[in-house]
Structure formats: structure tokens, C-alpha cells
Amino acid sequence: MLALWDTTGAEVVRKLAAERHSAGGVASGLALTLVVVVDEARVRGVEDAATIAAASHPCRLIIVSRALKNPHQTGTDVVDRLDAEIIVGGRLGPCEAVALRMHGPLAYHAESVVMPLLAPDVPVVTWWHGNPPDRIADDPLGVVAERRITDVSQAENPLAALRQRAEDYAPGDTDLAWTRITPWRTLLAGALDTSTAPVTAATVVGRLEDPRVSLLAGWLASRLGLTPTLEASSTGKLEQVRLRVGDDDLTLTRSNGTCLLTRTGVGDRTLPLVTRRLGDELAEELRRLDADQPYAAALSAATGVTGLSDRAAVRGLSQKAERRQATVKVPA
Structure with a gap:
């Protein structure tokens, strides 16, 4: 493991390339990039799940932990900082990981650090291991992904969150509550x-x-x-x-x-009828990267929201997210 404290995105990219070069064939043959948005306290659980899933789907794992601040807040407590850990092979098996901990205004522009780290020419999957977003189009880390995984069981009101998933649905979305059945x-x-x-x-x-x-x-x-x-x-x-x-x-x-x-x-x-590990559930969702039509039909019937499969699969930032991006200036 290589730790980088108070670093820059460019330095993380350079160090990852160096670690991959040292690992040689261990880091080759990636099937996808898995971006995970998670709280700091649950990072190790994400690594364990990704290790299980990577046995079937070798991937580049990018873990994003964001300490979000009020974009209009001023003062010395608003500190722009990026810490990172890089793991290639080793305990993660056929998986290479970059854990990014973002503080201050940088947390609102996580994609500026994540985008250069995406593995070339492979699909991108974003997984929110925690309370799912109200609107995926408000999160650039969801917009860049072909496949988007949420977990409404993590929400304070799971049934309300399930309906929100239907309201916000686009082909390519799925949820681990669906995987568990x-x-x-x-x-x-x-x-x-x-x-x-x-x-x-x-x-x-x-x-x-x-x-x-x-x-x-x-x-x-x-x-x-x-x-x-x-x-x-x-x-x-x-x-x-x-x-x-x-x-x-x-x-x-x-x-x-x-x-x-x-x-x-x-x-x-x-x-x-056994209860599966989180990594096995994740591996199931990584098997397909196209629209899950049975999930869309079940979600529609469960919530009463119609026309899910007819929506556009390509997501773009909502006007709300674009306004927020415009109001936050990231220090050089």
C-alpha cells in the first residue's frame, strides 16, 4: 500500500501508473472501473466486497470518501485537501484500488480527480454504499457511469427511497434490494x-x-x-x-x-436459500452492464411509476447540480 497525504490528483495518477508498472501482469486485464461513494468508516467493508467481486470481474476500484462543506461557508475550517491510498494486487487479488479522501470544496468536484483515474476502454460502474442520492443526475460520479448501483435499505425510509429510485430511474440503474431477491x-x-x-x-x-x-x-x-x-x-x-x-x-x-x-x-x-455476502451481491450486478428490464418492470409495478424503460439511458447533470458546480471554486 502506498499512502499519499495532502496530495494532488496529478500525483495520484503518476503514482498509480508507477505501481501498476511495478506489478506488471498482476494489474492487467481490467474488466471495468468501479467507483464507490462511501463514508470513511465503511471503506474496509467496500474493499472486502470488491475483493470478492473482483475474483469474477477484475476491476479498478476507486473509493471516494467526501467530507462535504457548505459551498458558501468561509473561514479557516474550509480546507481543500486530498489524501489517497493506492493498492495494486496483494490482499485485493485481481483488483487495484485507489482510496480518495476529499475535504473542503474539492469534495464537490470529486469527478475532477476521479476522471483521470478511470481505466481506459472499459465500462464504469458507480456504487453508492450508503444512503442513495435523491437524484443521480446531481452527482457527476453517477453521470459518468454506464451502470449505477444503489441500496435503498441504507436509507432512513427505504420505501420512500424505493419510490425515489423509480422517479429518478434511467436504464442502467439497479439496486441491491433487487439483487437480494x-x-x-x-x-x-x-x-x-x-x-x-x-x-x-x-x-x-x-x-x-x-x-x-x-x-x-x-x-x-x-x-x-x-x-x-x-x-x-x-x-x-x-x-x-x-x-x-x-x-x-x-x-x-x-x-x-x-x-x-x-x-x-x-x-x-x-x-x-442462503444469505449471500455483500461481495457476492455486488458480483451479480457486475455481470451485466446493460439495462435491467426485469428490475425496471418490478420497480414500476412496486411503486406505480410508469414508463421506466422508455426513458433515456444517458444521464446529464441537472440544472441544480450545474448551478452548484458553478458556485464552488476549487483552489489551484
């Missing part, structure tokens, strides 16, 4: 794979404030053309899905890392 969707699709009878009713049992419950119900609604019933669970978790398939009842019930599949006239089956 992949095992449920896989089991449900498999259970219905051999059935020819229509599904006439569905019930999702879980904590009603859990965005996973809303998205799973939205996915069922978008795929089956019905309105699922939401039922509060006694455990506070996403606990059960019940379907009426023709004249049969099909139920998936979660229990201690497994799921019990029961169906009228068929013997019960126990299937795996």
Missing part, C-alpha cells in the same frame, strides 16, 4: 417451470417496510399480470411466498438458510 426469484421460476396452469393469486409474507418485499411483489405482478397481497410476517423477514396455481397451492417458506417448497399433491422439498 434473486434467490427467491430463482426458486419461484423453477417451481413454476413445469406448470401449465395459470397463477391466479399470490401472497408475499414479510416486513412490510422491507423494499425486498415490495420488489418481489412487483416482480410477480409484472410477470404474472396480477396484484399480489402483502402480509406482515411475525419474524420481520421476507418469510414466505404463496401462489395459487390452477387448483393447487404452492408455498415457499424460508427457514434457517433453506426454503421448504410445498405443493398440493406433491411431496415437500427442501431447497437452499
Whole structure:
């Protein structure tokens, strides 16, 4: 690890190039650039998750921790400062990382440091590991990305944040709450794979404030053309899905890392349903860099916001963000 204190963006670029040259083939073959916006206290967790994801998707990891200040504030406490750490190979495996800690007005212009660090000729993914932004178009780190990952479970009001994701949606957006119901969707699709009878009713049992419950119900609604019933669970978790398939009842019930599949006239089956690590969830989202149409359909059904897939995939800075950029002058 190479630490640079009170440095400049140009110096970070130069030192990264030197570290990559020293590492030789270890730092070659990058599949993408992953930009992560995160609080300082959670940087190590991001590194651990990226290390797991990089086993399948070698990437350049750029971690951005921003100490935002009031752009109109004056005084000695507004200090423009950039600290950085560079890690190539080593404990991060096939991943090279630059951790950037920005203070003062520089925090409002994080893209001025990040852009020269993007790996050439590979896609850019931005992940907010924390409370997601109200509008991605207000954050230049989201505008530069082909794929944008949020996590509404980190918000103070996850359901309100989920609706905001629908209001702000553009093709290329996704959310880790959606990723976390992949095992449920896989089991449900498999259970219905051999059935020819229509599904006439569905019930999702879980904590009603859990965005996973809303998205799973939205996915069922978008795929089956019905309105699922939401039922509060006694455990506070996403606990059960019940379907009426023709004249049969099909139920998936979660229990201690497994799921019990029961169906009228068929013997019960126990299937795996484990809680995955954050790095495994991240790796799933890095497998595709195009628009996730099933997510858009589920998000639309869950929130009632329509026309998501018809929106433009290319984002630009909103007028609000442009005004903010114009009012903040970064010291040379």
C-alpha cells in the first residue's frame, strides 16, 4: 500500500501508473472501473466486497470518501485537501484500488480527480454504499457511469427511497434490494417451470417496510399480470411466498438458510436459500452492464411509476447540480 497525504490528483495518477508498472501482469486485464461513494468508516467493508467481486470481474476500484462543506461557508475550517491510498494486487487479488479522501470544496468536484483515474476502454460502474442520492443526475460520479448501483435499505425510509429510485430511474440503474431477491426469484421460476396452469393469486409474507418485499411483489405482478397481497410476517423477514396455481397451492417458506417448497399433491422439498455476502451481491450486478428490464418492470409495478424503460439511458447533470458546480471554486 502506498499512502499519499495532502496530495494532488496529478500525483495520484503518476503514482498509480508507477505501481501498476511495478506489478506488471498482476494489474492487467481490467474488466471495468468501479467507483464507490462511501463514508470513511465503511471503506474496509467496500474493499472486502470488491475483493470478492473482483475474483469474477477484475476491476479498478476507486473509493471516494467526501467530507462535504457548505459551498458558501468561509473561514479557516474550509480546507481543500486530498489524501489517497493506492493498492495494486496483494490482499485485493485481481483488483487495484485507489482510496480518495476529499475535504473542503474539492469534495464537490470529486469527478475532477476521479476522471483521470478511470481505466481506459472499459465500462464504469458507480456504487453508492450508503444512503442513495435523491437524484443521480446531481452527482457527476453517477453521470459518468454506464451502470449505477444503489441500496435503498441504507436509507432512513427505504420505501420512500424505493419510490425515489423509480422517479429518478434511467436504464442502467439497479439496486441491491433487487439483487437480494434473486434467490427467491430463482426458486419461484423453477417451481413454476413445469406448470401449465395459470397463477391466479399470490401472497408475499414479510416486513412490510422491507423494499425486498415490495420488489418481489412487483416482480410477480409484472410477470404474472396480477396484484399480489402483502402480509406482515411475525419474524420481520421476507418469510414466505404463496401462489395459487390452477387448483393447487404452492408455498415457499424460508427457514434457517433453506426454503421448504410445498405443493398440493406433491411431496415437500427442501431447497437452499442462503444469505449471500455483500461481495457476492455486488458480483451479480457486475455481470451485466446493460439495462435491467426485469428490475425496471418490478420497480414500476412496486411503486406505480410508469414508463421506466422508455426513458433515456444517458444521464446529464441537472440544472441544480450545474448551478452548484458553478458556485464552488476549487483552489489551484
